Amino acid sequence: MQVSHTRAAVSAAFDDANLIAHAGLVPVMRLAERYGLPRLVRENVRLTGTKNGAGASADAKVTGIVGGMAAGADSIDDLDVLRHGAMSAVFEGVRAPSTLGTFLRSFTHGHALQLHAVHRRFLGELAAHTPLLPGSGEKAFIDVDSTHKRVYGRTKQGGEYGRFKDIRTLHPLLATICTPASRPVIATVRMRRGKAADSRGAPKFISETLATAVEAGCTGMRILRSFCRGGVCAGSGQIVQVESQVPQECRESADLLLDIDPVCSAGLGLGDRGKELADLTDFVEKDLWRVAGICDQR
Template sequence: MQVSHTPAAVSAAFDDPNLVAYAGLVPVMRLAERCGLSDLVAAKVKLTGARNGAGAAADAKVTGIVAGMVAGADSIDDLDVLRHGAMPALFGGIRAPSTLGTFLRAFTHGHALQLHSVHRTFLAALAAHTPLLPGADKLAFIDVDSTHKRVYGRAKQGAEYGRFKGIRTLHPLLATVCTPYSRPVIATVRMRRGKAAGSRGAPKFVAEALSTAAEAGCTGTRILRADSQFYNAAVIAACRRAGAHFSITTGMNPSIKRAVHSIPEDAWQQISYPTAVPDPETGELISDAEVAEIPQYTAFTSREKSERVTARLIVRRVRDLAKPAVIDEQGELFPVWRYHPFFTDRPTETLQTEREHRHHAVIEQVIADSKAGALAHLPSGHFHANAAWLTLWAMTYNLLRAAGALTSPFHTKATTATLRAHLVQVPARIARSARRITLHLPHNWPWQHAWTHLFDTVHGPPG
């Protein structure tokens, strides 16, 4: 493709007051209104005592930050994208980035919890108004994981040298909900200091995630999936109190090693993956493995009898190609294996259970999505401002997923970046006539039908 004019024949001027760069904000924010976001914030978030009026009009400020994140803002200054062209004609109550930054810095731990409550109720409303979690009345997976977000500058409260040597981080914890037919949405999030242990606060967090999933329509079987950092008696007890199953990686502690090595050789079943998966230790792609299980394994035997748990220990093993085969006394070669066990009470066939557990890696897609969007930065030096920013990102993520669910099968499972590029970042010119506003969008926009379906759905009568 080449520019069709000579340089002298082209000029540019930022002078059209009737243009908007993000016409997709109109149907997306209309969906947020239908699900009661403004009313929820007005009812639940009370920044009483905040200085300089930071607590006033919290609903307009929260929806403004969410709209900015929908458009792609990853810092407070980027929220200025809302103040251009004809945006004031389409939206009321737009605030300057400095005002929104002051609002975030007014948050305390209690205010962050109020915003968590808004997030939970908003997710339930999105699930009620859109096909966000199809099949949730039959089966839903709740995945829990943590991540580290690198920060710069010593003014960041809570940033510490943690898992990565020489790198200061904050340590978000998140839980997602998905079904066999949907991409994950975010059930709950927590911001933690950089050196916080992976399982710190996990039992309460897991209980909240399971409760949020139920509120969002996950009334069938719920399965909590997690890595080995969440393998403890308190997390499993939280699952059982909530009536949910668990599937948690255990790691290779001495008790697990003894159990694994007691499995007879003829008990291992071959499994082939439709697509190669990366080995969690080496990163090498593997297509074949073997699986076996111990039907009755008792965990946490050092604890009181009431806290011990007996369930299935399922083990996947893959050949360790980095180590040569072992030669026994008779001169025969035996391969060296790496073992990946997990503990579960899911009453399904062994290979199916293993496949379901391995799908826990879907939460990594959400984490990657976050760092390519609003969590590219944690924009404030104040810990609770960053905690609020994290929760607002989770609300934005769920809102975009719900908008995608109203468009096309492709957009139902598209990434946030794709949803933003196809449905939000479409320019438009507004025209006013008889107290009505018409959006004139680009001719031959490739995703015209998906955009129009979203627009007509959210502007039509409530379903």
């Protein structure tokens, strides 16, 4: 006996017009509307001069993309999940994936920064009205790192050969905020091309992350943890200065660190005392060459 169809020719589709596959999206999107996600998009995102009306109704398109991602979409085509079954009975103004794709492709770096502003302000609103970061008024951990995301298309913007041989990647900076009683929350993201150095744009990125943490209610001790050897902190040369005993291998990199930059020190709550030192303590993992920099108020 032999199977009559190849695996590639078999597919499954959700086509019942009376069922909702992702009912959990209803409270998620209500929460987004209640705390101003559509309003923030209308106030901060401006796409002018685009073709085919790509910049129209940015609020509806951004919320649609957020809803699709919450439902598991990781590509433009996957955003069609919002139109399956009876989803139209609970959501209005859902755009087709092709429309959302045209919207996303019209973005420039400046438009991406506009979305960053929306995210930062929405995070503050959400943290003020929900227990998103419990205990953030006493202690909060801010983790900053870079990562490589593999891409395959040769025309993919930013996809370049970098650290990994014969592999095209993007090289974004990522930052999360958490407390001893909460899970990490994405605070800021900065997309960069694949061959960008780990420290590229790190000073401004960390300053923005610290400001975002304050907006999210992190008014107590803020503990900054990030790469040291050849990474985010060491390359930026503006974040922390060594004050504690660390292995010689790490000290060679840590010696690159200078006094706290005035912009960063303001975000840390140090005021005008920009020469204050932050402790470089806690732990060292020799295999990964990672150092946790403890930056608290003096």
